[in-house]
Amino acid sequence: MIEVENLSKRYGTKLAVDGLSFVVQPGIVTGFLGPNGAGKSTTMRMIAGLDQPTTGRVTVNGGDYRSAAAPMAELGVLLEAKAVHTGRSARNHLLALAQTNGISRRRVDEVIDIVGLQQVAGKRVGGFSLGMGQRLGVASALLGNPQTVLLDEPVNGLDPEGVLWMRTMLKDLAADGHTVFVSSHLMSEMAQTASRLVVVGRGKLIADTTVEEFIAQASHHAVTVRTPETTRLRELLLGPDVTITTAQPDVLQIEGLTAEHIGTVAWQHRVPIFELTVQQASLEEAFMTLTSDSVEYRSTDTTGSPTIAAVAA
Numbered sequence: 001m002i003e004v005e006n007l008s009k010r011y012g013t014k015l016a017v018d019g020l021s022f023v024v025q026p027g028i029v030t031g032f033l034g035p036n037g038a039g040k041s042t043t044m045r046m047i048a049g050l051d052q053p054t055t056g057r058v059t060v061n062g063g064d065y066r067s068a069a070a071p072m073a074e075l076g077v078l079l080e081a082k083a084v085h086t087g088r089s090a091r092n093h094l095l096a097l098a099q100t101n102g103i104s105r106r107r108v109d110e111v112i113d114i115v116g117l118q119q120v121a122g123k124r125v126g127g128f129s130l131g132m133g134q135r136l137g138v139a140s141a142l143l144g145n146p147q148t149v150l151l152d153e154p155v156n157g158l159d160p161e162g163v164l165w166m167r168t169m170l171k172d173l174a175a176d177g178h179t180v181f182v183s184s185h186l187m188s189e190m191a192q193t194a195s196r197l198v199v200v201g202r203g204k205l206i207a208d209t210t211v212e213e214f215i216a217q218a219s220h221h222a223v224t225v226r227t228p229e230t231t232r233l234r235e236l237l238l239g240p241d242v243t244i245t246t247a248q249p250d251v252l253q254i255e256g257l258t259a260e261h262i263g264t265v266a267w268q269h270r271v272p273i274f275e276l277t278v279q280q281a282s283l284e285e286a287f288m289t290l291t292s293d294s295v296e297y298r299s300t301d302t303t304g305s306p307t308i309a310a311v312a313a
């Protein structure tokens with residue numbers, strides 16, 4: 001479990017993290033989302049004990065994990081590209097890490113298997129692709145079989161097979177009772193991986209909720225109806241707080257009524273319905289809506305980047 005209480009971090013005049021409080025529970029994957037510069041990495045660095053909070057506190061598994069007898073069994077961390085001896089093989093890198101932390105050689109082979117680096121474990125890390133480097137980073141994080149794992153953008157640089165592997169591995173870890181806290185810019189990926197979301201913008205908490213609630217909050221609750229009798233159906237449904245627009249000659253867009261209500265009225269008045277669809281925002285759309293006021297750097301290209309990877313002008 002990770003408990004973050006009234007956490008703030010100031011760099012000069014910049015308040016990078018502003019009074020954040022949230023709890024990351026074991027047994028599920030929790031996603032950490034926010035536009036560029038929202039304070040995700042700073043928060044993760046403070047959780048990992050690599051940065052000192054200006055105010056507030058963090059506990060991992062109920063205490064200060066660094067003073068635990070075996071810190072690597074408490075928290076496994078994958079932050080941005082790690083400093084690794086590029087001349088060393090992946091196995092030797094992990095062996096060195098294991099030795100200094102009292103971890104067995106057997107566990108080194110286990111984590112190499114878990115991350116799928118068996119074929120290249122003897123090769124120099126310097127020749128690794130970004131994706132292989134990410135897998136090695138995950139292997140290091142898992143070496144101590146930690147109760148809690150903290151991963152900053154772990155799918156960065158992974159190919160589709162690697163992304164699928166990461167998703168499955170994170171879910172398996174959570175299903176085994178671990179606490180899994182993972183940041184990503186890839187909203188669609190988070191939708192498939194995480195059960196809960198902590199969303200930040202300009203250092204502040206925007207949402208701490210389930211993926212479903214997050215999407216529902218930002219959805220317009222519009223219902224699309226396809227019928228050959230648009231005029232009649234419109235007359236039957238119009239009322240206070242109901243907005244009906246004609247999307248196509250045989251398609252109505254209805255806001256303010258549930259699909260159940262629309263379907264029942266149509267059935268009662270023998271109006272044929274060929275389609276009745278509840279519109280739901282995608283996680284990308286929900287994210288854009290809820291964080292639109294907190295984007296620090298905005299891209300001038302508004303053609304719909306799926307990643308909100310905003311560009312500083």
Ligand SMILES: Nc1ncnc2c1ncn2[C@@H]1O[C@H](COP(=O)(O)OP(=O)(O)OP(=O)(O)O)[C@@H](O)[C@H]1O
Binds near residue numbers: 011035038042
């Ligand atoms: N060492 C530092 N000195 C000064 N400002 C910093 C420092 N580290 C981060 N910041 C600022 O704090 C804010 C939060 O940065 P942070 O890297 O935590 O955001 P982020 O959500 O991880 O962003 P990204 O998704 O781009 O990685 C940014 O405005 C950043 O410029």
